[in-house]
Amino acid sequence: MSLSLSASAPRIPPFFLNTDHRQRCLAQLRSKHTGLEKYIYLNGLKERDPNLFYEVLLGNMLEIIPILYTPTVGDACSNYSHIWRRPEGLYVTIENKGHINQVLRTWASGQASRIAVVTDGSRILGLGDLGANGLPISIGKLDLYIAGAGIKPTTTVPICLDLGTNTQRYLEDPLYLGVRRKRPDAAEMDEFMKEFMEAMKDVFPQLLVQFEDFSTDNAFKYLDMFRSQYRVFNDDIQGTGSVVLSGFFNAARLASSAAGTPISEHRVLFFGAGSAGIGVAKQLMSFFTLLGLSEDEAKKRIYTVDSKGLITADRPGLQEHKKYFARTDYDGSALTKLIDIIEHVKPTALLGLSTIPNAFTEDVVKLLAKTNVRPIIFPLSNPVSLCELDYSDAIRWTNGSVIFASGSPYKPVEFEGKIYEPGQGNNMYIFPGIGLGSILSKARHVTDAMVEQAAISLASSLTNEEKDCDLVYPRLTRIRDISAHIALAVIRAAQKDNVDENALFRGLSDDALLEYIKAKQWQPTNIQSFPRL
Numbered sequence: 001m002s003l004s005l006s007a008s009a010p011r012i013p014p015f016f017l018n019t020d021h022r023q024r025c026l027a028q029l030r031s032k033h034t035g036l037e038k039y040i041y042l043n044g045l046k047e048r049d050p051n052l053f054y055e056v057l058l059g060n061m062l063e064i065i066p067i068l069y070t071p072t073v074g075d076a077c078s079n080y081s082h083i084w085r086r087p088e089g090l091y092v093t094i095e096n097k098g099h100i101n102q103v104l105r106t107w108a109s110g111q112a113s114r115i116a117v118v119t120d121g122s123r124i125l126g127l128g129d130l131g132a133n134g135l136p137i138s139i140g141k142l143d144l145y146i147a148g149a150g151i152k153p154t155t156t157v158p159i160c161l162d163l164g165t166n167t168q169r170y171l172e173d174p175l176y177l178g179v180r181r182k183r184p185d186a187a188e189m190d191e192f193m194k195e196f197m198e199a200m201k202d203v204f205p206q207l208l209v210q211f212e213d214f215s216t217d218n219a220f221k222y223l224d225m226f227r228s229q230y231r232v233f234n235d236d237i238q239g240t241g242s243v244v245l246s247g248f249f250n251a252a253r254l255a256s257s258a259a260g261t262p263i264s265e266h267r268v269l270f271f272g273a274g275s276a277g278i279g280v281a282k283q284l285m286s287f288f289t290l291l292g293l294s295e296d297e298a299k300k301r302i303y304t305v306d307s308k309g310l311i312t313a314d315r316p317g318l319q320e321h322k323k324y325f326a327r328t329d330y331d332g333s334a335l336t337k338l339i340d341i342i343e344h345v346k347p348t349a350l351l352g353l354s355t356i357p358n359a360f361t362e363d364v365v366k367l368l369a370k371t372n373v374r375p376i377i378f379p380l381s382n383p384v385s386l387c388e389l390d391y392s393d394a395i396r397w398t399n400g401s402v403i404f405a406s407g408s409p410y411k412p413v414e415f416e417g418k419i420y421e422p423g424q425g426n427n428m429y430i431f432p433g434i435g436l437g438s439i440l441s442k443a444r445h446v447t448d449a450m451v452e453q454a455a456i457s458l459a460s461s462l463t464n465e466e467k468d469c470d471l472v473y474p475r476l477t478r479i480r481d482i483s484a485h486i487a488l489a490v491i492r493a494a495q496k497d498n499v500d501e502n503a504l505f506r507g508l509s510d511d512a513l514l515e516y517i518k519a520k521q522w523q524p525t526n527i528q529s530f531p532r533l
């Protein structure tokens with residue numbers, strides 16, 4: 001245990017050092033009644049003794065990650081202005097335009113910083129525009145970098161860009177912590193973002209930037225605008241794409257072997273065509289192209305649905321990001337109901353990134369189970385309250401045949417005497433490894449190949465025991481080891497793409513490099529710059 005106390009400190013109770021303070025912390029945590037109270041408790045523990053906080057987190061990931069991250073982080077964000085206790089991240093506001101560089105320089109660890117998670121609060125999980133309340137999502141993602149990949153806490157920078165909010169109830173809330181104005185128009189926001197990214201590179205030259213939870217149009221726009229200029233990636237588009245590609249490799253193998261059909265014959269229906277839906281659809285193209293299909297053939301295996309129904313190319317005013325997958329082979333009357341779309345498409349896999357809770361109804365799920373020996377259903381919207389399908393319903397309605405992964409965690413379910421384990425298809429399996437690999441290789445950019453190789457590495461990380469349980473993702477408790485392997489794959493891809501700047505790694509064998517990566521993973525000791533007990 002790494003408790004930062006000296007045995008001689010007079011204020012310590014006499015028998016304290018003979019007790020396990022981690023157990024005391026867990027008992028205190030478990031005595032809280034709501035998720036939000038647990039979040040607040042953990043936040044206080046992190047402030048009092050960060051080493052102990054991370055030690056408790058690493059030892060109890062299955063219990064604590066759902067508090068620091070989805071689903072409870074959603075409550076923490078929605079209520080952040082009311083539960084706020086202390087500064088714990090960096091706010092850059094629209095009013096800072098013109099001197100963003102000076103604002104960034106107020107962050108103490110400057111040159112030593114390695115990774116920033118940056119949100120503008122405009123689409124936090126599926127909860128919409130939370131404005132300045134979005135900061136806990138950046139903090140939660142960085143805690144996963146620390147726990148999952150072993151990134152050193154003092155090198156992480158949580159950032160919320162406070163550009164205003166279009167959510168009226170926040171603007172009217174006297175305790176709201178953000179600037180009181182509506183969001184800027186596109187031209188003003190572009191100017192802000194350009195100044196911000198230039199300043200980030202100047203102040204934090206070694207930094208990887210992860211864009212998080214920007215509204216869909218801006219998510220695509222700023223990824224395209226900055227990805228060849230800076231070391232940046234978008235977690236919702238690329239991280240989610242990569243993690244779902246990975247789970248899909250394993251799910252498709254299970255489904256095809258049960259049905260005795262070729263693995264290349266899957267048809268995938270996306271319910272939701274925002275940054276996550278289209279990001280995943282684009283990444284899933286590699287599933288088919290790696291099997292030898294042409295781009296055109298691969299594209300034909302993918303169908304997308306938005307709030308107006310099946311997306312077809314003849315729909316007037318179609319948004320730019322929806323055009324690539326818009327169907328050109330359907331000319332009947334518009335298909336708006338999911339059940340009718342499923343009748344038409346006959347998908348082998350249904351993926352939900354729509355934010356519509358319980359959208360996968362009993363008749364939808366039963367129809368999929370009727371037409372597939374093992375239907376693949378991934379309801380990926382977060383948090384749990386917005387998930388398209390509850391796990392126990394999925395098991396009951398398919399008599400246990402479903403291959404399931406959701407964005408937020410579900411507990412195992414018992415059905416007719418058998419225990420079924422769900423998967424969690426969440427980018428948290430991927431971004432820690434992508435970040436670690438990018439940082440260590442000093443990659444100038446995050447390339448498509450780095451993201452694809454991360455997925456392949458994750459897909460192949462299942463143990464025999466996990467395969468025997470029909471899992472499509474490894475158990476979360478192995479995340480550190482898995483992230484090290486993902487980092488290795490990411491570094492090798494960076495080298496192939498010639499974007500790496502750490503020449504040392506080129507001379508190392510895979511085994512030696514893996515050992516180096518693992519040795520670099522931070523353990524919970526010796527954070528000197530945080531306040532102590």
Ligand SMILES: NC(=O)C1=CN([C@@H]2O[C@H](COP(=O)(O)OP(=O)(O)OC[C@H]3O[C@@H](n4cnc5c(N)ncnc54)[C@H](OP(=O)(O)O)[C@@H]3O)[C@@H](O)[C@H]2O)C=CC1
Pocket residue numbers: 123124125126127215216235236240243271272273274275276277305306307308309353354355356380381382383386406407408425426427428
């Ligand atoms: N599991 C994971 O790792 C991740 C999960 N997510 C989750 O994905 C969800 C979506 O995120 P994002 O893509 O950024 O959000 P968006 O709001 O951009 O996208 C939502 C999409 O769902 C569509 N939609 C809304 N209502 C319906 C409806 N009634 N029927 C069909 N489609 C509908 C929207 O249609 P329209 O375009 O017409 O408005 C839009 O295309 C969120 O809940 C988020 O938490 C995101 C990233 C990672």
Ligand SMILES: CC(=O)C(=O)O
Pocket residue numbers: 070124125126213235236381382407426427428
């Ligand atoms: C998981 C995630 O990034 C999201 O729901 O936005």
Ligand SMILES: [Mg+2]
Pocket residue numbers: 125212213235236
């Ligand atoms: Mg996100």
